[in-house]
Amino acid sequence: MHPSVLLVPGIGNSGPSHWQSLWQSSHPNWRRLMVDNWDNVECEDWVSALERQLVNAPEDTLLVAHSLGCLAVAHWAAQTQKKLGGALLVAVPDPASASFPRSAARGFSPLPSQPLRFPTLVVCSTDDPYGSVDHGRECANAWGSEFVVVGAKGHLNAESNLGAWPQGLDLLARLSSSIDGGQGNR
Numbered sequence: 452m453h454p455s456v457l458l459v460p461g462i463g464n465s466g467p468s469h470w471q472s473l474w475q476s477s478h479p480n481w482r483r484l485m486v487d488n489w490d491n492v493e494c495e496d497w498v499s500a501l502e503r504q505l506v507n508a509p510e511d512t513l514l515v516a517h518s519l520g521c522l523a524v525a526h527w528a529a530q531t532q533k534k535l536g537g538a539l540l541v542a543v544p545d546p547a548s549a550s551f552p553r554s555a556a557r558g559f560s561p562l563p564s565q566p567l568r569f570p571t572l573v574v575c576s577t578d579d580p581y582g583s584v585d586h587g588r589e590c591a592n593a594w595g596s597e598f599v600v601v602g603a604k605g606h607l608n609a610e611s612n613l614g615a616w617p618q619g620l621d622l623l624a625r626l627s628s629s630i631d632g633g634q635g636n637r
Contacts, residue, residue, distance in 0.1 A: 455509045455536070456481040456623075459501070461518030461544075461608075462556055464489040469609040470616035471517055477615065484520070494558030497523035498530065505533055513627060514538035518581065518606065521573075522546070522559045525594065529563035536630045537570035539623050542607040543590050544581035551581065566595035572626045573597070574619070576604040576611075597626075 458471045458481060465471040475481050486492075486500045501523060505512065513536045516524045521540040528538075544551055546560035573596040575587030584600055591598035601618060605611040613619070 455512040457504065457508065457512060457514050458483045459514055459516035459520035459524055460484065460489070461516075461520050461542075462490065462492055462552060465517060466609055469517075470607075470613050470619055471515065473615040474515070474620070490555060492519060492556045494523065494526055494556075498527045501527040502531060502533075505531075505535070508533075508535070510534045511536040511630070513623065513630075515541075515623060517541045517608065518544050519556055519559070521590075522562065525563045525567065525590070526559070528567040528569070529565060531568075535569045537572070537626050538567070539572050539574065539619070539626055540590075540594075540596065541574045541619065542579055542582060543573060543575065543587050545583065545586040548581060548583075548586075562590065562593075564593045566593070570626065570630055571596035572599060572622060574599045574601060574607065574622060576601055576607050578603045579606050581606055 458475055460471055475483060484500055484504060486497055514524055516538060521543040524538055571594055573587055573591040575584055577584055577600060588598055599622060
């Protein structure tokens, strides 16, 4: 699997049974975004953390974002000149939805609507309470991303009982091989 990966969890930092944490346990050289506060989130704080932690990252680095982490990646990508290998964006939440945690997550709306500067793959579930398939498709179209629907799996988090989520690893490998093969979308 790709050697340079930065995991970008959502609000709460993806607990021990979340697929991101299980992936990191299996790939100890993968890094995780470090932020000051995982539960009371300001978009700009996460964007700044991404910039700091990616400034010296290799250009083939892959981001693996979940939920609010996807929004942080999109906002960061709209502001940076940094080149990356690509990003797997899983369960993109809709800041306009009634279920969005507005009191705990501020500054994420409006979402960037320009194509991201690196290849991306947006993954969504058909019954995600935080973001509909239509929302995921809109984000993928705006960002120039490949779009994948994985069926009814909730928010694609620990409560979805995905374990180490082998399908997600396959999607990451597909993204990585498309980049390595020169087939990326940028």
